[in-house]
Amino acid sequence: MTRVAVQDFDRQVDLLIRARYSAIYVVTFEEDRLADMLYAIAKKQGKKLYVWSSHSGLLRYQKDKRQSESEPQHCSPKEVLKEIHRRHDSALFLLRDFNPYFEDPTIARQFRDLASELKSTYKTLIISAATMDFPVALEKDLTVLDLPLPTAAELRELLRSICVELDRSSQDSVRINKNDMEALVRAAQGLTLSEAENAFAKAAVHEGVLTSKDVDIVQNEKQQIIRKSGMLEFHPPDTTLADVGGLDSLKRWLARRGKAWHPDAHQFGLPEPKGMLLLGVPGCGKSLTARAVAQYWGVPLLHLDLGRVFTSMLGSSEENMRRALAIAEGIAPAVLWIDEIEKGIGGSGKGEHDGGTSSRVFGTLLTWMQERKAPVFVCATANRIDDLPPELLRRGRFDEIFFVDLPDSRSREEILSIHLSKRKRNPKNFNLTDLAELSQNFSGAELEHCVVESLFAAFEEERDLEDTDLAQAMAEVTPLAVTSAEDITRLRNWAQKRTRSADYPGPLGKKENPRG
Ligand SMILES: Nc1ncnc2c1ncn2[C@@H]1O[C@H](COP(=O)(O)OP(=O)(O)OP(=O)(O)O)[C@@H](O)[C@H]1O
Ligand SMILES: [Mg+2]
Secondary structure, X not given: OOEEEOOOHHHHHHHHHHOOOOEEEEEOOOHHHHHHHHHHHHHHOOOEEEEEEOOOEEEEOOOOOOOOOOOOEOOOHHHHHHHHHHOOOOEEEEEEOOHHHHHOHHHHHHHHHHHHHHOOOOEEEEEEEOOOOOOHHHXXXXXXXXXXXXXXXXXXXXXXXXXHHHHHHOXXXXXXXXXXXXXXXXXXXXXXXXXXXXHXXXXXXXXXXXXXXXXXXXXXXXXXXXXXXXXXXXXXXOOOHHHOOOOHHHHHHHHHHHHHHOHHHHHHOOOOOOEEEEEEOOOOOHHHHHHHHHHHHOOOEEEEOHHHHOOHHHOOHHHHXXXXXXXXXXXXXXXEEEOOHHXXXXXXXXXXXXXXXXXXXXXXXXXXXXXXXXXXEEEEEEOOOOOOOHHHHOEOOEOEEEEEOOOOHHHHHHHHHHHHHHOOOOHHHOOHHHHHHHOOOOOHHHHHHHHHHHHHHHHHOOOOOOHHHXXXXXXXXXXXXXXXXXXXXXXXXXXXXXXXXXXXOOEOOOOOOOXX
């Protein structure tokens, strides 16, 4: 069984058919779009397309024409396979939702025999289903493909046809220029064709005219549809790199990598940024940075909730993962944020307890990370090395693995300054150097905590915040670095050989000018 996620789906199917692959299994929610694509391929190859479903039987597919309303024929799975065997024409046979019938061993056998026989004919079987679900015995007979979500070109084509339609029905109902058009297309990326059609239609109905303002409507519609999928969510752009103190080396890296998104970069020979793994001490800004990256690069931020991928309510975990990744590709360029990746997947021996589900889901993610074509930058965070599967750390999965350590004294000054400013205090009024000295081994989260606590103290005494309040709050904190000293030392030792410092240029352990 070959499994490929393809950008150039048309070309792949075309090639497989020409190479006389006799049975192709396409995973998609978009039956109509698939039928239209197959119709175009069949036409190009001088073949016919027939579509079967248990309800309407076997029918010749004719684009933009209503199906004839004659009595349905060859409805049962047995009959349709027999009928395909009998036919002599060169044709593609699209069988919709055929997979449940494979449960019946006689049908599975009949199907395999037919698939084998068709190899020497010009007939091809194509099964479409929303999930990849068939008996192991058929793995060798089926080539599985994913139909990716529509490309910008397909969405543009759809929008154009909607505009023509609108224009025809009432004059002046379309008031968009080329840029608005692109913005609308962009807003719809990540949706299926029919979802996009609905979103565009909704936008057009709103105030009876399609304008640049409707980009928001389409964008909102998309957010809701994606939220319904359960595992992915658009994260609002609420954080910038200016909110992150320290981590200079990581910031510099991001500035440089960000340029690789530019179209010229590809021309220049740069690969697209793949992703980064931020590993490190709790509360030091991993999640914070992950959230800031998208905003910094001006692309949408998608949060993948790994916990929810495993929710059986949503369907099979593997399928959920694949769907989430397909949506992310549809929305690309984008940042895909996977927080605490070790908790969701991997985990030493986890796979043994859940029948291998978590390792399969993880495999799906790893394969995708290796093969994806669309510019989706994966920003993963982790703080437990024991649970990190070694495959994840292998070269090539991420562009870089950064170690986020406790902030040094200069970074602590910066972090204090950020959190004071956020709470309407001028950092210049505080002796940050001394305060940084008093907060050795504090994490960013602990520094923030001190700022908040000291504000409470000052407010209680009905005066403004002073250095002493901060010093007092700091004296009351026992940092995690002290309570979990062993864990942190172990983490550091581990990271030394395998990661790059987020603070200092060069490999970990060879700190240039260590501060703090
Ligand atoms: N470098 C930093 N600069 C500014 N604020 C920080 C920094 N590090 C942590 N903080 C503050 O602490 C909060 C928690 O940090 P964050 O969630 O990014 O930690 P984390 O590294 O993801 O920790 P965990 O491993 O526990 O998930 C942030 O929302 C921020 O307010
Ligand atoms: Mg975190």
